[in-house]
Amino acid sequence: MxxxxxxxxxxxxxxxxxxxxxxxxxxxxxxxxxxxxxxxxxxxxxxxxxxxxxxxxxxxxxxxxxxxxxxxxxxxxxxxxxxxxxxxxxxxxxxxxxxxxxxxxxxxxxxxxxxxxxxxxxxxxxxxxxxxxxxxxxxxxxxxxxxxxxxxxxQYKNKNQYIFPLKGNISTCGNYNTLPEHRQHYSMEFAFDMAQYNAEQKLCYKENMCEEDYIVYGKDILAIADGEVVDCYHSFNMTTSWDWNERKLLIDKYGLAAQCGNYIVLKHANEEYSFYGHMVKDSLTVKNGDRVKQGQVIGKVGHTGLSNCPHLHFQLMDGPDFMAARGLPCSFSNIRDVAGNKLSLIQEENIIVHAE
Incomplete structure (x- = not known):
């Protein structure tokens, strides 16, 4: 056997x-x-x-x-x-x-x-x-x-020190404790999404909101560490359908962008790679082969690809290929919870963190 x-x-x-x-x-x-x-x-x-x-x-x-x-x-x-x-x-x-x-x-x-x-x-x-x-x-x-x-x-330990890819008070969801979500996918096992509430702690705060109404839309995305751009897509201009047959046509034409929207893959030291998805069309400030510094703005939060509202999809991987790499947990050096306690990993679902 x-x-x-x-x-x-x-x-x-x-x-x-x-x-x-x-x-x-x-x-x-x-x-x-x-x-x-x-x-x-x-x-x-x-x-x-x-x-x-x-x-x-x-x-x-x-x-x-x-x-x-x-x-x-x-x-x-x-x-x-x-x-x-x-x-x-x-x-x-x-x-x-x-x-x-x-x-x-x-x-x-x-x-x-x-x-x-x-x-x-x-x-x-x-x-x-x-x-x-x-x-x-x-x-x-x-x-x-x-x-x-x-x-x-x-128990995996990161080989590099990382900072959070967004600044301010950020709502996180879809982490590894949400079993049917990202985790069932190989490279997305430890992925999570980031959005932002308004002053009344609401994501959606009025009817018929457009993407620009969301607080997080257009927010700067930061490189979590020094690295090199090894893959990116900048010109995808739509939010794709949740109907597989409709999305499959776009995947055949545009590849990964039809799933993840405009995205960036950064290669960091020690063979760890970060992925940023659903970015605003043409907001990327980098191209393949560019070197980036930790904290450098690399694009803006958008609503492209398979996205139910404006947000940043983030994950760490052991290789550059979103479809083949293994997902890795990612620890951060600059986040705190709502009580001001220092955090490292995002280990709870639907929590708000503050990134300095």
Whole structure:
């Protein structure tokens, strides 16, 4: 039995200490099981074992009806994960799964495969969860076998010091604790959006608001650190439809800009890359190959691409390709909460931070 995962090497655990306990929070984007034995096999169960310092803390098991239903549902609903824009956006690559080889039952013929897409884990324990062990039990020719794969969990630390990309009092949303939002996408796992309220703490404060009415619209976007512009788009002029069939036509024509609007990718030291999206058309002050300094204005907050209102989409990555790079958490050196307490990571949903 072949076991593959996305990510392939390690998973980032957003562990947070609270109330004397540690909350481990991590995501397995994809699990693929493929029968590479040359014989029919019958799946018995799939186990996720969670360890902290070699102590088994919790086991999550798919077996019986839950396993059969999961396999059937995956076969019926996950063909889109095989290739195309969706596969790249959610998994960071095409071809991880082959829909032509999906099985719809626990009995797998040679070369058939199945999988689990976006398995979330939130575990409260005395210590940090540092290892995920995936064990697959199956029958082949009447004999029981166990195949396993160990995936380390790491607490990622940024390699550079970053400042917040906007100044003032900024509302943040869509962070990693909002499971159905950015996090389900490979490069966007730790992305979040930034907007701004008016004096009455309202985002929308009158009917039929145009984009210029939003407080954040046109606000300067700052480079979070010294770096080089390795990718950008400046001339996309529309807000695209949430209807996939309509947006797909624009993606085929304009590429990533139809999803993210006008954008910039900066390469920083130590192979960390920042991404800024939905910018005002022609507001970019840089072009490919330019060097920038920390705090330099690189564009303005807009409402282009797939956007429900003017805002800045921000994320940190381990590579320059928005569709293939792994998302990384990003710590900031210059933000505080509403009480004036110093913050680093954006770890709560819908909070307001002040950036100096």
């Amino acid at each position: 072949q076991i593959n995962t996305i990510p392939i090497d390690f998973i980032i655990n957003m562990a947070l200490e609270t109330g004397g306990k540690i909350v481990s929070n991590f995501l397995l984007h994809g699990l693929k099981l493929k029968n590479d034995s040359g014989k029919n096999v019958i799946l018995k169960d799939i186990n996720f074992e969670l360890y902290a310092s070699d102590i088994l803390v919790k086991q999550v098991t798919y077996q019986g009806k839950s396993l059969a239903n999961s396999i059937k549902e995956f076969a019926e609903n996950s063909a889109w994960l095989g290739k195309g824009f969706g596969a790249k956006l959610f998994l960071g690559e095409e071809g991880f799964w082959n829909p032509e080889c999906y099985t719809n039952s626990i009995e797998m013929e040679p070369n058939q495969e199945t999988g689990i897409f976006n398995e979330y884990f939130i575990i409260v324990y005395d210590k940090v969860i540092d290892l995920l062990v995936i064990k697959v039990n199956y029958l082949k020719c009447g004999k029981e076998y166990i195949q396993q794969l160990k995936v380390p969990l790491v």
